[in-house]
Amino acid sequence: MDEQHMIQVNQVGYVKKSIKVAISTVPGPFQVRDRKTNLVVLERTSSGPIEDQDSNQTIYQLDFTEMEAEGTYQLSQSGVASPAFTIGTNVYQPLHKGLTKAFYYFRCGMDLTEQYAGKWAHKACHLQEGTVYHDPSRRLDSSGGWHDAGDYGKYTVAAAKALADLLLACQYYPGAFQYKAGIPESEQQMPDILNECQYELDWLLKMQDKETGGVFHKLTTKNFPGLAVMPEEDQAELYFSPVSATATATFAAIMAVASRVYKEVDEDHAEKYLEAAHDAWNWLEQHPVFAGFKNPSEITTGEYGDKEDRDERYWAAAELYCTTKEAKYHRKFCELAGENFDKISLGWADVGGYGTRTYLSLPSEMTDPAIYQELKSVWMEKAEQLVDNSKENGYVISLKTADYIWGSNMVLLNQAMFLLMTNRLAPDKKYERYALEHLHYLLGRNATNYSYVTGFGENAVRNIHHRPSAADNVEEPVPGLVSGGPDRGLHDPCAAEKLQGCPPAKCFIDHQESYATNEVTIYWNSPAVFVVSHWVGK
Ligand code: G3I
Ligand code: 9MR
Ligand code: ZN
Ligand code: CA
The missing domain is CATH 2.60.40.10 (Immunoglobulins)
Incomplete structure (x- = not known):
């Protein structure tokens, strides 16, 4: 060509x-x-x-x-x-299944058997106890959950964002999840998406320090293993990094959400989730002063640092209020709503949008009218901005030059998700239309000509930065994984060497060493599941 x-x-x-x-x-x-x-x-x-x-x-x-x-x-x-x-x-039904099944492939701590994983089967991994970094005499159960990404770490704030999207997708679009996903729990009564999320939630409970209610920021080895290491071969010691406020607050938020979602299908779990959320909230009340998370000196895995924790506290207050209707959460929410920080983003570090969305979905008798109106107008303003950006853009998407960062496909999908949430709040065909244009970009209508989802599209990415795919001797990568996409910062040596001078939207390389452009993560897949859900059955 x-x-x-x-x-x-x-x-x-x-x-x-x-x-x-x-x-x-x-x-x-x-x-x-x-x-x-x-x-x-x-x-x-x-x-x-x-x-x-x-x-x-x-x-x-x-x-x-x-x-x-x-x-x-x-x-x-x-x-x-x-x-x-x-x-x-219904052209996106197989894609929807693939994006959702990806979470099964991310599972840690159990055999992925041929029955469910096909040629991507492998043995159980990371079953050992983890050591509490600052108190090595404490060793705690740490097994289960999803690996974060192409690496095998497990990180609290990342888990919370992924779960938030999936549980919302399931609430917005229950009809899209009416199929058996081909996972071991498929025979149970719940929709498989709730089985899959429960696998993560039950691991996440283990991240809470039962002595204080605080939540460990992450659970990883000291360093990343090599790229050609299968999960079960990664045997280095696992450490619980210290508790952080962002981890504790996002944990409180997602546990409060889960206690609502599971109430109908699994009351015992719903109660456990709520209790865990309360304990985390108590920790937050006792630790009101911001102290960002930093990796302990010997630990070099993903940091997931954050310069602002009020958005996390705000989200937690919104969800606990929605679940319990207790006035103290409403008071805290209103107090934070008056402060100046981002209340409309849906990222792993900026979670204010989740809090705002939840507050805007409450019945009017539960809300403060002035605060409600203010938040709604900020929300709608952003939605209009995204529509305007899309209209001006040749690829009909809302990304601006500065948005081509590490994980730009998450920015893309978050914005599509934002448009679909807006469509719920104030229905208008234009929000659906422009959200769909974002999906077209993800699946190949973009400047690189790649479909950014493995296994979906004639020219889909193949050489993702994903240890199992790199190490398993199977030709095809694990399917249904969303690649990070162009990163104009060229934050890895491979991209820096091969993409010098590339325009932002072309700063992408389908190379397994390019972790800044071609890694995969649970929280890049999760907004894709949300967005695609909108078109299942249409
Ligand atoms: O927020 C700023 C923005 O204001 C600025 O204009 C822009 C310019 O580069 O940068 C933005 O910050 C970026 C930040 O992510 C927030 O999105 C940084 O450049 C970028 O380096 C940073 O990348 C993160 C990366 O870890 C490195 O810390 C990714 O978001 C995050 O997804 C990624 O996560 C890794 C884990 O650490 C380990 N596991 C795999 C996972 C995916 O690659
Ligand atoms: O594989 C790691 C990937 O999951 C992370 O997102 C990335 C940034 O933290 O780091 C990757 O690991 C690389 C390490 O940072 C530097 N040496 C090469 C590693 C990739 O094989
Ligand atoms: Zn594992
Ligand atoms: Ca934050």
């Missing part, structure tokens, strides 16, 4: 009744061809040019919205073909 001429499409597909646009780097007539017969079924011409700043190229939009016949197609233009894609109903 001519390097200059690329036709970028959503490589998974387009919903029958939706706006369907591809991007080309060349203008002129284009054809939609039936994949099997190669016959032209539609011919139109491009619109544009559009100067796309973040990919530093001139692009053209190929609109084939009127194609509604179900099938598998390719676009062609002056002898160049796009990756294949389908048009139909």
Whole structure:
């Protein structure tokens, strides 16, 4: 293929009744061809040019919205073909299953058997007790949960963000999870997504220091193991890093959420989660002063540091109030709502958006009208901003130049998730429409032409920074994993060497050593599950 001429499409597909646009780097007539017969079924011409700043190229939009016949197609233009894609109903169902099943593959502490894991089966890992870093005489059960990412660490704030998205997805879109996911608990009554989340929640309970109610920030070896190390071969000592306020507050928040979600299906667990949330809250009350987390000197694994913990406390107050209706949580929430920090983001370090979303979903008799109105207007302003950004962008997404950071695909998906949450709060087709455009970018309609989800798309990423995929001698990577995406900061040596001078949206390399552009994590998969859920069955 001519390097200059690329036709970028959503490589998974387009919903029958939706706006369907591809991007080309060349203008002129284009054809939609039936994949099997190669016959032209539609011919139109491009619109544009559009100067796309973040990919530093001139692009053209190929609109084939009127194609509604179900099938598998390719676009062609002056002898160049796009990756294949389908048009139909429920085109994202397999993707939804894959993104959700990914959490099973992230599981730690149990055999992943061939029955459920197929060729990606491996033995149980990290079953040993962990040592409390500052009190080595204490060794505690630490097993279970999901590995964080391409590494085998387990980190509290990361877990809380992933769980928040999944439990919200399940509340917003129960219909999207009506299938057996192919996990060991599938025979139980609960939806499999709740089985999967429970595996993580029950591990997360072990991160709470039963002596104080505080929550350990992370559980990892001192250093990252090599890339070609299977999880069960990673036998170094595990350490509980010190308790932090961000870990304790996000723990309180997610346990309060879980106590609501599981109340209907597993009352015993629901009670345990609530009790754990209360204990964590008490710790927060006793530790009101900000003290950010820093890795102990010998520990070099992910830090997940944070310059601000009021957003975490705010989220915890919102969830505990929503669950218990106790006035003391409302008081704290209102007090924090009056302070100046980010209340609309949905990241692992900026969780204010989760708190605001929950408060905005409360019945009016439970809220303070002035605070409610203020928060709602801040929320709606951001939603309008995201819509405006998308309208101005050649790829029809809300990312700005500064958003191409480590894990830019999370920024993308969080913003799509934000639009869909807004659609619940104040329904409007435009929020759905622009959220879907973000999904098109993730699945291949972007400046690199990669689908950023392993196993989904003709040109999907393959060489992810993911230890099991690097070490297992299986050709294909573990499927259903969302890659981090372009990082203009080129924060790893591989990217720094190979991507010098690349425009922001092209600072990506499908290379297993590029951990800053091509790693995978639970909290990049989780907003993808949320977003895709919206279109299951459509
Ligand atoms: O927030 C600032 C922003 O204000 C600034 O404009 C921008 C410019 O680079 O940087 C932003 O900070 C970034 C920060 O993430 C917040 O998103 C940093 O540059 C970036 O280096 C930092 O990256 C984090 C990375 O760890 C390094 O600490 C990623 O978010 C985080 O996802 C990643 O997490 C790792 C774990 O440590 C270990 N396990 C794997 C996992 C995924 O790679
Ligand atoms: O594999 C590690 C990855 O999970 C982290 O996100 C990343 C940044 O903390 O670090 C990776 O480990 C690298 C280490 O930082 C430096 N030596 C090479 C390691 C990758 O093989
Ligand atoms: Zn493990
Ligand atoms: Ca924070």
